[in-house]
Amino acid sequence: xxxxxxxxxxxxxxxxxxxxxxxxxxxxxxxxxxxxxxxxxxxxxxxxxxxxxxxxxxxxxxxxxxxxxxxxxxxxxxxxxxxxxxxxxxxxxxxxxxxxxxxxxxxxxxxxxxxxxxxxxxxxxxxxxxxxxxxxxxxxxxxxxxxxxxxxxxxxxxxxxxxxxxxxxxxxxxxxxxxxxxxxxxxxxxxxxxxxxxxxxxxxxxxxxxxxxxxxxxxxxxxxxxxxxxxxxxxxxxxxxxxxxxxxxxxxxxxxxxxxxxxxxxxxxxxxxxxxxxxxxxxxxxxxxxxxxxxxxxxxxxxxxxxxxxxxxxxxxxxxxxxxxxxxxxxxxxxxxxxxxxxxxxxxxxxxxxxxxxxxxxxxxxxxxxxxxxxxxxxxxxxxxxxxxxxxxxxxxxxxxxxxxxxxxxxxxxxxxxxxxxxxxxxxxxxxxxxxxxxxxxxxxxxxxxxxxxxxxxxxxxxxxxxxxxxxxxxxxxxxxxxxxxxxxxxxxxxxxxxxxxxxxxxxxxxxxxxxxxxxxxxxxxxxxxx
Numbered sequence: 239x240x241x242x243x244x245x246x247x248x249x250x251x252x253x254x255x256x257x258x259x260x261x262x263x264x265x266x267x268x269x270x271x272x273x274x275x276x277x278x279x280x281x282x283x284x285x286x287x288x289x290x291x292x293x294x295x296x297x298x299x300x301x302x303x304x305x306x307x308x309x310x311x312x313x314x315x316x317x318x319x320x321x322x323x324x325x326x327x328x329x330x331x332x333x334x335x336x337x338x339x340x341x342x343x344x345x346x347x348x349x350x351x352x353x354x355x356x357x358x359x360x361x362x363x364x365x366x367x368x369x370x371x372x373x374x375x376x377x378x379x380x381x382x383x384x385x386x387x388x389x390x391x392x393x394x395x396x397x398x399x400x401x402x403x404x405x406x407x408x409x410x411x412x413x414x415x416x417x418x419x420x421x422x423x424x425x426x427x428x429x430x431x432x433x434x435x436x437x438x439x440x441x442x443x444x445x446x447x448x449x450x451x452x453x454x455x456x457x458x459x460x461x462x463x464x465x466x467x468x469x470x471x472x473x474x475x476x477x478x479x480x481x482x483x484x485x486x487x488x489x490x491x492x493x494x495x496x497x498x499x500x501x502x503x504x505x506x507x508x509x510x511x512x513x514x515x516x517x518x519x520x521x522x523x524x525x526x527x528x529x530x531x532x533x534x535x536x537x538x539x540x541x542x543x544x545x546x547x548x549x550x551x552x553x554x555x556x557x558x559x560x561x562x563x564x565x566x567x568x569x570x571x572x573x574x575x576x577x578x579x580x581x582x583x584x585x586x587x588x589x590x591x592x593x594x595x596x597x598x599x600x601x602x603x604x605x606x607x608x609x610x611x612x613x614x615x616x617x618x619x620x621x622x623x624x625x626x627x628x629x630x631x632x633x634x635x636x637x638x639x640x641x642x643x644x645x646x647x648x649x650x651x652x653x654x655x656x657x658x659x660x661x662x663x664x665x666x667x668x669x670x671x672x673x674x675x676x677x678x679x680x681x682x683x684x685x686x687x688x689x690x691x692x693x694x695x696x697x698x699x700x701x702x703x704x705x706x707x708x709x710x711x712x713x714x715x716x717x718x719x720x721x722x723x724x725x726x727x728x729x730x731x732x733x734x735x736x737x738x739x740x741x742x743x744x745x746x747x748x749x750x751x752x753x754x755x756x757x758x759x760x761x762x763x764x765x766x767x768x769x
Contacts, residue, residue, distance in 0.1 A: 257453045260347040260379070261390045261435065263322035264293040266397065267314055269336050270327035271297035271305045278351060279327045280306070281399040282387065289403050291394035296321070314339045323347045325387065325397055330354030333383070334368045341376025348373070349397060350382035355441060357384060370443055379449075385440030386416030392434055392459045400436075407432020408461035409540050410454045412447060414439060414468045415494075422533070431537060434459040446471030448479040455483035462540040465491040466533075470518060477525045481708055484526030488543045488701065491529050492536050493518060526708035528701040538683075539697055545681040546659035548702040551628035553579035554695055555621045556602035556688075558633035559609045559640065563665060563688050564602030567631060570689035574696040578602070585624040592616040608639040611648035622655050629659045629698070631691050636669040646673035650680035659698060663688040724754040 266286060272279040279299075283306055286295045296317040297305035304310055311317050314324060314336075324340050326333055330352050340348050356363040366383065373380050381388060387398030391406040400420050409431065413419050416438045423436065434457060437450055447465060454460045463483065470476050480489055493515070522529045530536055554576055558564040568578055578601050581589075586599060593613060598604035603621065605613050614632065621627055632649060634642055642664060652660055662677050662684040664670040677684040685691040728751055735743060743751065749759040 255453060255456060257347070257379070257449075259322040260381070261388070261395065261453075262292070262393045263347070263395070265296065265317070265319050265321045266293060266323045266325065267296040267298050267311075267317050267321045268325045268327065269298040269314065271299050271310065273302070273305055278399045281401075282325060282327060282351065282397070283308075285396040285398060285400070285403070289394050289396040291390075291396075293322075294319075314343050314345065321345050323349070323397065325349045325351065326382075327351045330362065330365055330383070334365065334372060337369050337372045337378065337380075338376075341372060341378055345378060348378060348380050349385065349387055350380060350440075350443070351385060351387060351399065352382075353384040355383050355443070357441060366441070366443055373444060380444040381437070382440040383443060386419050386438035388438065389433070389436040391432065391436075398436075398438065402427070404436060405430070405432040406459075407434060408459065408544065409433050409537070410435040410437070410450075410457070410460045410463045411466075412437045412439060412450050412463065413466035414442070415466055416440070418466050418533075422537075429537075431541075434461075442469075442471050446475070448472055448475035451476075451479040451483050451489065455479070455487060460487065461544055462488045462490065464536050464540050465489065466494070466536075467491055468494045470521070473521065477521060480522075480525035480527050484705065484708060488540070489525075489527045490536055490539050490543075491522060491527055492531070492533060493522075493529060523704045523707060526705045528697060528704060530697060535693070535697065538694065539701075542659075542661075542683045542694055542698065543701070545683060546661070546698070547655075547657050548705070549628040549659055549695070549699050550657055550702070552576045552696070552699045553626060553628045554631055554692070555579045555581070555624070555627040555629070556631045556633065557605060557614065557617055557621070558602050558635075558688075559605050559607055559637065560633070560635045561598075561602075561604055563633045563635060563663070564604060567633065567663075567688035567692050568602060570692035571696065574693065576692060576696045576699065579624070579627040581621070582624050582626050585620060585626075588620045589617060592620070607635075607637045609645075611641060611644040614645045615648040615652070618649060618652050618660075622652065622658065627658065629661070629695055630655070631661045631663065631688060631695065633663045633688050634665065634670065634673070636666040642666075642670040642673035643676060644673075646676040649682065650676065653681045659695065661685070661691040661695060663691045721756070724756060728754040 268283050270279045271283045274280055283297055297308055297310040298314060299305055299310045300312040302310045314321060324345050326336050326348060328336060333350060333352055354362055355366040386400060389396050389398050391404055396403050400423055402423055404423050404426055411433055419436055419438050439446060448471060451463060454463055483489060528539060530539060552575060554571055556564055556567050581601050594606055596606060603617060605617055618630060634645055636642055660682050662682050664674040664684055674684045731747060731751055746762055746764050749762045752759050
């Protein structure tokens, strides 16, 4: 199979990104907009006009003069000015005609909300292929079909029929399931989680995960990308996009369809085959992508990776004021690849100088039930210097002598230990809640139970291992000045060819372009005469 490059990839990084008009449109047409209560067409139009995005909205409905008090138009062609984005909410059978109208009017982006395509069987698949044929011929990019739409809180765009607009944040969420998005958005309100983008890609007729990852990799508002995936789409493009993006931004995925029963459910949902789970697992690791097992882990890891550094190994030091939680943490750590760090003799000696004689003299480091804030702080400061430790988990249980908030305050100055993550577990309820808030606010992720913290540490180590594997395949020793000079040379060459009215490069020009990007080519000399 020939390699393909997604058209959203701006190889020369010249000017605007091809998908800017999708996420930041100036004119949006809603085909199928209506006043009918409870309809998708009404909800979507209301979301667009209720959330200012710096553009205008055109309801398109040949049977109505106004929709929600806004002047309606009979067709896309009747809309004033050039439409950047068309959102389609009409029955599946009408969609090919709407897409043809988009192509005729030079529209570059469309979101097909409508269902009833390949997920319903052969007739729907035939419709989908027709839509794809028309769109490809007209250079029209499509999100969907069978999707919720997209939301871009940073621009104010809510081109979806979700029931709320999330707050701004730095996490981009891409999902094949629209229902998963609406549930996450509702959850995000109470958890105060913000988003840079929320994208429902549905059946992925055209744009898929790779298309969106390529775009979000360049988006300054996005710091991490989380995915709910049922099928990978174009695997080669996904690996390319993820490998490039993961060098600067974490990509975290939860993959549905692991079991045969779930795979069948996914096929009936989006009409897509899920693929071999083992092969996908290997692909994620190869691309530097972190795979998690639950929705709670998905967003938890996005938050943790924004606050704490990745560990250089899997050795965890555990500080606790009770033996039981230390044992629980040890089991949880070992069950997923982590190990309890072996303290150096110097660390043991130094700890003996600041802790009561009855401390455990090993790891887990039991600082005893009457440990003070100073005991916790002094112990963490000593252990942080131990080269045998890659990360730290501090556990506190509320005992009569314990001051949970004071202990938390004492630990905040260790929130940023170079190259070593610090996690905490403040076990209990109201007594420890203020202390847990102090730690979280300081950037130390805090959990109700130590096994949850250990799972997070193991995920962090797994992610670092994936990244190391990615780095091993990429030469990061790059002369940035040479790269910039090569880029300028390539831009001048392309501009020169365009100015001459050509769309094809000569052999010599092709080699010059490859050479500008550091790709080895055979020597080539251009002969200007017979001599």
